[in-house]
Amino acid sequence: MNEIINKKVKFRDLGLMDYQDAWDFQESIFAKTVAQKIENRKSSVDQQTPTENYVFFVEHPHVYTLGKSGKEENLLLDQKGLEEKKATYYKINRGGDITYHGPGQLVGYPILDLDNFFTDIHKYLRLLEEAIILTLKEYQIEAGRIEGLTGVWIDYIEQKNPRKICALGVKSSRWVTMHGFAFNVNPDLSYFGNIIPCGIDDKAVTSLSQELGREVNLQEVKEKVKNHLIDLFEMELVD
Secondary structure (H helix, E strand, O other), X not given: OOOOOOOEEEEEEEEEOOHHHHHHHXXXXXXXXXXXXXXXXXXXXXXXXXOOEEEEXXXXXXXXXXXXXXXXXXXXXXXXXXXXXXXXEEEOOOOOOEEEEOOOEEEEEEEOEHHHOOOOHHHHHHHHHHHHXXXXXXXXXXXXXXXXXXXXXXXXXXXXXXXXXXXEEEEEEOOEEEEEEEEEOXXXXXXXXXXXXXXXXXXXXXXXXHHHOOOOOHHHHHHHHXXXXXXXXXXXXXX
C-alpha cells in the first residue's frame, strides 16, 4: 500500500541529559512512530497521518553502554571502579559492542522513518558516517572508513596509527531508526581507557580537539553536522 512521504525533519538540541532519560525519551518517540506506521498500513492513503522524523543532539554524563552483540568483559571496571569514575553502565538494544559517552562528545540520535527517505540500513549508516567525514574536512582533517568496521577513522588508508573519532550503533524496526552516532569533539579521552572500545583492542580512539591541538566550539560542530545531514538525506528542516 502506498504511504505518504514526509521528508520534514525536526532537529532538537537536548543539552546535557542523563543517559536513561534520553533512552526513555527516544523509546517513546520511536514507539509512537512505529505505531503510526502500523495504523497507516490499515488505512487508505487519504486517511493516513505522515510519520514524523527527528534528529536529537545531546551530551551525556559519563556512561558506558553495551550493545546487543557486545561482551561484558570489554568493560574493564567493576561497580566500585564505575563509582570512582562517576560513571554509569547500561546494556542496551542497539547493535555493536561497548562504547563511552560523556561531556564534550556530540551524540546524535536520529529517529527517522526510512520509508520517507530510502529503505537501506547500510546506506543509512554510510550517510551518518559521511556527515562526520564532511564535517572533519571543514577542519582540514582527512577521515574515512576502514573495511569491516563501522564508524569514522583517521589514518584510515595507511593505517599506521588508525584511530576512531566517531562510533555508530543503531536499532531499527519497520524502517524506523533510533540510537545513532557519538562524535568525539572535546571529551576526556581517558575514559576510553576503561573499555575495549567497540571490542577493538588494536586501534586507538581520538577526538577533534586532540587532532587539532585545541578545544573546539561544540555549537559550531553541531551546526556543521546538522547541515551535512540535511544535505545528505535531502531533508526539509522544520521547527
